[in-house]
Every structure is written in C-alpha cells, then in structure tokens.
Amino acid sequence: MLLSLDLYICSRITLPNYIIDHFSWDHTGQNNLTPVMPLSGFKKELLRVLLYLSCCTLHYAVGQDNLLVFEPKVPVVKYGEPLTLVCKTSCTNITLLAWETSLDSNKTTEKNKTTLHIYNVTQFNKAPRCVINCNVNTEPIQQSPKIEIFVYKLSAPVLTMKSKAFAGDNVLITCKVSDSQPSVTLRLKSGNKVHDKKENITSGIIEHTFIASSKHNGMKFTCEAEMKVPGNTITELNSTIFNVFYAPITEVHVHPENISQGDNVTIDCTADSNPPAIYNWTYPLCPNAHIFENSSGIQISKIDSTNNGNYTCRVSNQHGEAICVKEIQLQDEEKGRGGTNVAVIMVVVALVIVVAAILSVAYCKKRT
Structure with a gap:
C-alpha cells in the first residue's frame, strides 16, 4: 500500500x-x-x-528493500583458493540479473538467482557487483550493489631446530612467518607454555635458546600463527618432537624400609636415560635372592643374616653410567640371643660382686 x-x-x-x-x-x-x-x-x-x-x-x-541477498553475506577466502558467490532476489518480474567482475570466473543464472564461480582468488580488495533490473508494481527498479571479498594469506609458519641434542648442548629454536595478509600473532610454545610471541605482524621471527637436559626429552615445540578474519580465527601450526640423549640417572629403594628376620624384601633400581640403560648387579649370592627378569631389581625371600652385604646397581648407556649402592645388615637371631645371655650373666656377676663387697664391709665394721 x-x-x-x-x-x-x-x-x-x-x-x-x-x-x-x-x-x-x-x-x-x-x-x-x-x-x-x-x-x-x-x-x-x-x-x-x-x-x-x-x-x-x-x-x-x-x-529497493530486500531485492537482493548475497550468500555468503561476508565471503572469506584464502588467497589462491576458489570461491562461490550467490546473488538472489525476491523480485518475480526480472529483466536482468547478472554479475559484473574482472575476476577469472564462471557465471550461471537461474530463475531468481545468479551464481559466480571464481576459480582462484589472487587479488585483494575486489568487490564483484550484482546487477538487477526488475519491475515492481509496473515501476522499473535497477540495483547494482557490490559485495566485498575478504581475502587472507597465511602459510604454515616455519619451525627450525635440532631434532636431537645431547644433555648440556646449547639449542636454538626459530619460529618464522612471512608474507601474511592481514596481520597475525606469532607464538612459540611447548605444551601450554608460551616462550615468546609477536603481535600484529605480517612477517617476523622469534628466536629462543636453552640448554638441553633430560626434562626436554620428548618435549613438543610448536610454532603457531593466528589470524583473525570476519567470524572466525585461522590458525596454522608447525610442530616437532625434541629428543635429548643423556646418561642414566638412578636411584635404589628397599621395601620394606624396616627389615625383620624372615621378611620378603624387594630392592628396586630405577634409571632415567636416553637411550634406555643396561642394568648390572653385584650382591651377596644366596639361594633366596633372585634378579628380576628385566634386571631392574632383586627379590629376597625370607631374608636372614646370610643376605647381609652391599647391593650395587650399575646402569649404563653409550653416554655414561651411574652406580647406586644399598647396604643391608640383618643380625642373626641365635647370635642375638647368645649375646643377650652373656650380657645378662655379666650383669648378674656384677651384682653378686657388689653385694659381696657390701657384706664384707659390713662384717668388718661389726668385728671392730
């Protein structure tokens, strides 16, 4: 109306x-x-x-309200990739519906829509135009709105570092991004830890140095480039697993801690190394002592004083070795009881001598 x-x-x-x-x-x-x-x-x-x-x-x-609708409303495409745009109309009496663009493309038109297939988008700041001539209530209406294409350019960042090192080596990591449009945030991470970052750059490099140690073995380092585009966040990653070779680090533990005659005892030798270490044991040879199948420990059944001595765990690889010694001293029960009896006898004898001396002194005083 x-x-x-x-x-x-x-x-x-x-x-x-x-x-x-x-x-x-x-x-x-x-x-x-x-x-x-x-x-x-x-x-x-x-x-x-x-x-x-x-x-x-x-x-x-x-x-002109609602005569033309674009799909997608905000076109976003990566540099060099194809893109399809659709221009639709609610007008039924159409005399012209077409795309105008200099981009290398293919155009198809149906009853109330025209489609633009761009083979590969290699130009920035391009805005194809959709043209419509339509009769509304016998009045001719012409529209030719443009739709801006958001083109971004982001390649995977480059991560450069040694794939392996030895404990004590100085290690340099570089994280690099180049020729990005629009700007990006560049981060160098290991796990959730961010070592360094640069913001709002189109090209740039991060350098990080550290001394390799056993804690860095198996660590995943990631070079991350993040870009904000309309309605989305684009992320490109490059990661590598870092290997550190180092000599064994070892410890020996005895279970239980307080040993009694007849206990079943386990002596464990744990080693951290890369590559894996080889175990060797030196210990008192007894029928009730057995080395584990993987050589990482000894099991003693019903321990007694014959198992007394030093238990030496020696672990080694091509980068060095580590030695750990645990001493076990368990007193024999019979000897313990014999020692106790001697002590009791000595105490009794001492008491007898003291009593005799007291009585002798008392007798002497009485005669005088």
Whole structure:
C-alpha cells in the first residue's frame, strides 16, 4: 500500500504542485496538512522541491528493500583458493540479473538467482557487483550493489631446530612467518607454555635458546600463527618432537624400609636415560635372592643374616653410567640371643660382686 502510494505521488508531479498551491503546514504543532492561506513566491518553490525530493527518496528506499541477498553475506577466502558467490532476489518480474567482475570466473543464472564461480582468488580488495533490473508494481527498479571479498594469506609458519641434542648442548629454536595478509600473532610454545610471541605482524621471527637436559626429552615445540578474519580465527601450526640423549640417572629403594628376620624384601633400581640403560648387579649370592627378569631389581625371600652385604646397581648407556649402592645388615637371631645371655650373666656377676663387697664391709665394721 505504501509503495503504491509512493509511486503514484512521485510519478505525478501535479499532485505535489496541487498540495503546495492549496495547502500549507499547520503551525499548531499537530503536523497536519490543513487548508490555510496558500504559500507564494520563493517559499512555495522551495517547498515544491523538498516535497518532490522526499517522495522520490521514499520511493527509492521502499522500492529497493530486500531485492537482493548475497550468500555468503561476508565471503572469506584464502588467497589462491576458489570461491562461490550467490546473488538472489525476491523480485518475480526480472529483466536482468547478472554479475559484473574482472575476476577469472564462471557465471550461471537461474530463475531468481545468479551464481559466480571464481576459480582462484589472487587479488585483494575486489568487490564483484550484482546487477538487477526488475519491475515492481509496473515501476522499473535497477540495483547494482557490490559485495566485498575478504581475502587472507597465511602459510604454515616455519619451525627450525635440532631434532636431537645431547644433555648440556646449547639449542636454538626459530619460529618464522612471512608474507601474511592481514596481520597475525606469532607464538612459540611447548605444551601450554608460551616462550615468546609477536603481535600484529605480517612477517617476523622469534628466536629462543636453552640448554638441553633430560626434562626436554620428548618435549613438543610448536610454532603457531593466528589470524583473525570476519567470524572466525585461522590458525596454522608447525610442530616437532625434541629428543635429548643423556646418561642414566638412578636411584635404589628397599621395601620394606624396616627389615625383620624372615621378611620378603624387594630392592628396586630405577634409571632415567636416553637411550634406555643396561642394568648390572653385584650382591651377596644366596639361594633366596633372585634378579628380576628385566634386571631392574632383586627379590629376597625370607631374608636372614646370610643376605647381609652391599647391593650395587650399575646402569649404563653409550653416554655414561651411574652406580647406586644399598647396604643391608640383618643380625642373626641365635647370635642375638647368645649375646643377650652373656650380657645378662655379666650383669648378674656384677651384682653378686657388689653385694659381696657390701657384706664384707659390713662384717668388718661389726668385728671392730
């Protein structure tokens, strides 16, 4: 209804002329057109122009609403990759619907849509135009809006470092990104730890140095480039696993800690090394002591004093060796009981001597 009235008014200049010649604005504040004294001269001509322009502006705004729809609404594409754009219309009386672009592409048009297939996008700041000529309520309408293509350029960053090192070596890692559009954030990480980062760059490099140790063995280092694009975040990664070779680090543990006669005892030797170490044991040879199948420990069944001595674990690889010694001293029960008896006898003898001395002194005093 509004569109029809608008087209009717704007297509007939005589109606604005009639309004101007016979009516003027009411000054009571009600904003109603009421018959008052007609305008004249310059004011009449000025009002005639303003009224006509407002009608045509309304015609343009209402007549063009929702005529064209783009899919996707915000096209985002990686540099060098293909892209498909669709321009749709709700208008049914179409005389022209087509794409205008200098990009290398293929165009197909159906009843109420036209499709643009761009083979590979290699230009920035390009905006194809969709042109439509359509009749709305017998009035011809033409539109030719552009759609801006957001083109980004991001290659996988380059991570450079030794794939392996020896404990104590100085290690340099470089993380590099180049020729990015728009800007990126560059990060060098190991796990969730960020060692360094640079923001808002199109090209750049991060350098990180450290001294290799056993804690770095098997660590994953990642060079990460992150770019913000409309409605999304694009991330490119480059990672490597770092290997460190080092001599064994070893410890020996005895279970249980407090050993009693007849206990079953385990002596464990743990070693951290790269490559894996070889185990060798030196210990008192007894029938009740056996080395584990993987040589990492000894099992003693019903321990007694014959198992007393030093238990030496020697672990080695091509980068060095480590030695750990554990001493076990368990007192024999019979010997323990014999020693206890001797002590008791000695105490009794000492008491007898003391009592005899006291009695002797008392007797002597009595005679005198």
